[in-house]
Amino acid sequence: MEKRRAGTWVGDDNVALLTDLYELTMAASYHRHDLNGTATFDLFIRSLPPQRSFLVVCGVEDAVSYLESLSFDDGALAYLRSLGIFDDDFLDYLSRFSFSGDVVAMREGEIAFGGEPIVRVTAPLIEAQFVETFLLNAITFQTMVASKAARVAIACGDRRFVDFSLRRDHGADAGLKAARAAFVGGAAATSNVLAGRFYGIPLSGTMAHSYVLAFPSELEAFRTYASHFGNDTILLVDTFDIAEGARNAATVAREAKETGMSIRGVRIDSGDLVECAKVVRTILDEAGLPELQIFASGDLDEYEIERLLAAEAPIDAFGVGTQLGTSGDAPALGGAYKLVEDEAGPKMKLSTGKVTLPGRKQVYRRGAMEEDVIALEDEEQEGRPLLEPIVRNGRRIREAPPLEETRAFCRRNLDALPDELRALRSGAPYPVRLSPRLEELVERMRARR
Amino acid sequence: MEKRRAGTWVGDDNVALLTDLYELTMAASYHRHDLNGTATFDLFIRSLPPQRSFLVVCGVEDAVSYLESLSFDDGALAYLRSLGIFDDDFLDYLSRFSFSGDVVAMREGEIAFGGEPIVRVTAPLIEAQFVETFLLNAITFQTMVASKAARVAIACGDRRFVDFSLRRDHGADAGLKAARAAFVGGAAATSNVLAGRFYGIPLSGTMAHSYVLAFPSELEAFRTYASHFGNDTILLVDTFDIAEGARNAATVAREAKETGMSIRGVRIDSGDLVECAKVVRTILDEAGLPELQIFASGDLDEYEIERLLAAEAPIDAFGVGTQLGTSGDAPALGGAYKLVEDEAGPKMKLSTGKVTLPGRKQVYRRGAMEEDVIALEDEEQEGRPLLEPIVRNGRRIREAPPLEETRAFCRRNLDALPDELRALRSGAPYPVRLSPRLEELVERMRARR
Numbered sequence: 047m048e049k050r051r052a053g054t055w056v057g058d059d060n061v062a063l064l065t066d067l068y069e070l071t072m073a074a075s076y077h078r079h080d081l082n083g084t085a086t087f088d089l090f091i092r093s094l095p096p097q098r099s100f101l102v103v104c105g106v107e108d109a110v111s112y113l114e115s116l117s118f119d120d121g122a123l124a125y126l127r128s129l130g131i132f133d134d135d136f137l138d139y140l141s142r143f144s145f146s147g148d149v150v151a152m153r154e155g156e157i158a159f160g161g162e163p164i165v166r167v168t169a170p171l172i173e174a175q176f177v178e179t180f181l182l183n184a185i186t187f188q189t190m191v192a193s194k195a196a197r198v199a200i201a202c203g204d205r206r207f208v209d210f211s212l213r214r215d216h217g218a219d220a221g222l223k224a225a226r227a228a229f230v231g232g233a234a235a236t237s238n239v240l241a242g243r244f245y246g247i248p249l250s251g252t253m254a255h256s257y258v259l260a261f262p263s264e265l266e267a268f269r270t271y272a273s274h275f276g277n278d279t280i281l282l283v284d285t286f287d288i289a290e291g292a293r294n295a296a297t298v299a300r301e302a303k304e305t306g307m308s309i310r311g312v313r314i315d316s317g318d319l320v321e322c323a324k325v326v327r328t329i330l331d332e333a334g335l336p337e338l339q340i341f342a343s344g345d346l347d348e349y350e351i352e353r354l355l356a357a358e359a360p361i362d363a364f365g366v367g368t369q370l371g372t373s374g375d376a377p378a379l380g381g382a383y384k385l386v387e388d389e390a391g392p393k394m395k396l397s398t399g400k401v402t403l404p405g406r407k408q409v410y411r412r413g414a415m416e417e418d419v420i421a422l423e424d425e426e427q428e429g430r431p432l433l434e435p436i437v438r439n440g441r442r443i444r445e446a447p448p449l450e451e452t453r454a455f456c457r458r459n460l461d462a463l464p465d466e467l468r469a470l471r472s473g474a475p476y477p478v479r480l481s482p483r484l485e486e487l488v489e490r491m492r493a494r495r
Numbered sequence: 496m497e498k499r500r501a502g503t504w505v506g507d508d509n510v511a512l513l514t515d516l517y518e519l520t521m522a523a524s525y526h527r528h529d530l531n532g533t534a535t536f537d538l539f540i541r542s543l544p545p546q547r548s549f550l551v552v553c554g555v556e557d558a559v560s561y562l563e564s565l566s567f568d569d570g571a572l573a574y575l576r577s578l579g580i581f582d583d584d585f586l587d588y589l590s591r592f593s594f595s596g597d598v599v600a601m602r603e604g605e606i607a608f609g610g611e612p613i614v615r616v617t618a619p620l621i622e623a624q625f626v627e628t629f630l631l632n633a634i635t636f637q638t639m640v641a642s643k644a645a646r647v648a649i650a651c652g653d654r655r656f657v658d659f660s661l662r663r664d665h666g667a668d669a670g671l672k673a674a675r676a677a678f679v680g681g682a683a684a685t686s687n688v689l690a691g692r693f694y695g696i697p698l699s700g701t702m703a704h705s706y707v708l709a710f711p712s713e714l715e716a717f718r719t720y721a722s723h724f725g726n727d728t729i730l731l732v733d734t735f736d737i738a739e740g741a742r743n744a745a746t747v748a749r750e751a752k753e754t755g756m757s758i759r760g761v762r763i764d765s766g767d768l769v770e771c772a773k774v775v776r777t778i779l780d781e782a783g784l785p786e787l788q789i790f791a792s793g794d795l796d797e798y799e800i801e802r803l804l805a806a807e808a809p810i811d812a813f814g815v816g817t818q819l820g821t822s823g824d825a826p827a828l829g830g831a832y833k834l835v836e837d838e839a840g841p842k843m844k845l846s847t848g849k850v851t852l853p854g855r856k857q858v859y860r861r862g863a864m865e866e867d868v869i870a871l872e873d874e875e876q877e878g879r880p881l882l883e884p885i886v887r888n889g890r891r892i893r894e895a896p897p898l899e900e901t902r903a904f905c906r907r908n909l910d911a912l913p914d915e916l917r918a919l920r921s922g923a924p925y926p927v928r929l930s931p932r933l934e935e936l937v938e939r940m941r942a943r944r
Contacts, residue, residue, distance in 0.1 A: 053560025067700030111502025182662035213631035216665035251516030256834035377826035385705035
């Protein structure tokens with residue numbers, strides 16, 4: 047049995063094993079019994095957390111990349127053999143395994159609601175089942191963060207916010223994907239350099255308290271930083287005393303002005319942000335520096351930002367970390383991936399509280415977000431169909447759009463949300479209806495049991 | 496500017512850029528001003544979430560692997576150059592960058608409390624500062640999950656529990672690291688195959704509802720699975736009707752017995768688990784199958800497991816997913832990484848609510864967990880010192896222990912916890928005192944300002 051210790055990473059070469067064991071035991075059983083007819087699975091979020099009125103779809107492009115690259119290399123096969131539960135015939139099958147099916151999905155940045163299929167996979171049963179774990183992992187996590195980011199964006203109004211979550215994200219991959227999802231949902235930039243490199247997201251950064259502490263005085267720390275980074279400088283003013291920090295920042299900003307530079311602003315990371323921001327604004331204004339911006343950070347979320355702006359805190363931009371990257375008040379979404387049709391027809395699970403909708407379906411959005419209708423795929427309906435083909439015969443049939451475009455699409459969708467959905471405290475849920483034929487199918491399948 | 500889209504991964508080749516931009520701007524400034532004397536930083540969890548009485552340290556080995564492998568390759572340097580904020584001299588420095596410092600840390604599986612240094616890094620200032628973001632990411636996340644797992648283990652008593660979190664973990668790396676941290680904290684196994692491969696964690700799996708739905712009848716699904724996996728078989732009995740499911744499982748178990756096999760048990764994943772488990776237990780017992788175990792899953796956490804066992808639900812083992820892997824009731828820990836000493840002496844930050852403890856420190860545990868004392872490193876104290884050397888001059892000075900050993904160490908630590916700390920609802924906090932000389936240093940530094 048292969049056994050590494052710490053310092054291991056998931057990548058294209060080993061992600062095939064990033065799956066629940068049962069996906070493989072079920073696959074082995076299907077393979078032995080030649081049960082591999084075409085099957086369709088829906089991925090959906092069962093219901094929204096109490097604090098959420100809508101979701102912003104994200105993670106679809108990662109899921110597609112996974113489907114395109116999925117294969118078992120010799121190391122993976124050797125490990126599976128070592129478990130002693132898979133026979134040679136199945137391992138041989140896995141050595142040739144790839145995803146050959148079709149996928150329709152909502153676009154990243156699309157608004158979705160509980161129960162609506164976000165991704166629909168149609169493939170030979172073994173393939174369609176096997177990809178469950180990764181698809182759920184990628185899409186529910188990224189959708190969760192994009193949805194949180196959208197709420198923060200709504201709270202910020204015309205202010206900017208920046209993703210500062212990396213140090214609190216759940217591991218390395220979460221850091222990368224949270225930055226991407228946050229950008230889709232509305233963040234203007236990220237502190238995460240690797241996310242900047244991979245996704246072209248603008249970077250933002252200031253300084254840490256330790257930087258200030260590393261110099262004999264705060265003033266000297268500020269001068270040194272400003273002399274290096276000029277117009278990009280944002281000075282952290284709360285290491286010792288915030289008013290003194292603001293005065294030191296004003297001194298350095300005026301010195302910079304004399305040499306033709308214009309430092310960008312100051313950051314406050316602790317204390318009563320309303321009070322502190324007002325004190326700092328007054329000091330900067332009285333020093334003749336109305337152009338200096340105030341950045342605030344420190345355990346912010348959409349509720350706190352709403353409160354700060356309602357209290358007229360003179361804050362120009364927000365750094366949002368922990369609560370954004372972990373979606374602190376709703377750190378998981380109840381994603382499900384369910385068999386809805388196979389060669390024998392529509393399928394439906396009846397477990398208590400976990401009923402699924404049978405058949406191949408499409409979601410239609412009517413009017414300016416009046417209601418959504420989940421219908422059978424071949425059932426003519428009014429409205430805009432939200433599920434679009436993205437993979438055919440295992441290959442991507444359209445390139446991922448530039449991330450800026452996805453972000454702009456999300457922004458348009460958020461702007462079009464009815465006021466009651468934009469409210470941070472959710473009220474009446476958005477109406478999602480079943481079409482007449484889907485309703486009828488559900489009833490027929492219930493009665494059949 | 497390099498720009499990939501979806502499907503990107505973090506690995507040894509690019510993890511150097513998985514950092515906040517400010518780590519690099521501060522490094523550039525220190526480099527230009529030749530500020531690179533020896534500095535010491537503490538990594539600690541500021542305070543525990545309200546629902547936590549203790550922490551289980553985890554993630555240290557990953558942090559060490561990172562420190563050992565840290566370097567900037569040409570791709571990383573080219574991206575940084577493209578940002579236009581770093582000069583050639585600094586980029587040249589980065590091309591030769593590696594971590595050359597010393598690290599002392601608590602062992603993985605150790606019990607820690609708020610404010611105690613878990614990791615202490617001493618290195619040239621630029622290196623010691625730069626590693627902040629990754630160390631916080633790795634150690635706070637993994638410590639959070641190991642701590643949650645320990646609580647689940649306490650709730651389970653002599654029952655086993657298995658990590659089922661992969662589909663809800665925050666991305667791919669979180670899935671791998673959550674399985675490892677859960678195992679350290681007490682999980683008996685994981686469903687995550689890649690974690691089994693990399694860390695040698697035992698694997699566990701059953702079947703999905705879709706497997707049952709893929710056959711003409713539940714009975715046929717059960718028969719097929721049992722014929723393939725024999726003694727390892729665990730049948731999911733709640734796809735349709737739980738009593739009927741249990742009777743079908745009993746039928747298949749009796750058939751298996753006749754051929755000399757003994758299937759392992761059944762799983763219940765929905766409904767009122769107390770009620771359902773009692774119904775299923777009765778059916779299995781009346782069928783002469785007292786040896787069949789009952790596994791329960793479905794949004795479990797330590798509180799729910801405590802409730803189920805208090806209600807005498809006849810459940811033998813638990814699958815714990817979402818709440819374990821996301822630490823649902825406390826999805827982030829307030830980890831901090833702070834400069835505490837440099838060549839000019841001890842350092843201390845005074846920001847409101849975020850005071851740090853100056854100087855190079857050691858943590859001593861007294862008696863059978865009577866109290867912990869945080870002391871200056873060179874201050875003689877009673878008790879067991881918790882911080883042990885792990886990296887010297889940039890190289891690991893002891894191999895990571897086998898994971899089973901770390902898990903056993905954690906188990907012994909949990910067994911030794913006083914009852915009030917083992918309680919799931921926290922009461923009086925464990926006493927963590929400052930030593931006389933540390934207390935005195937804090938006072939002196941406060942007065943100095």
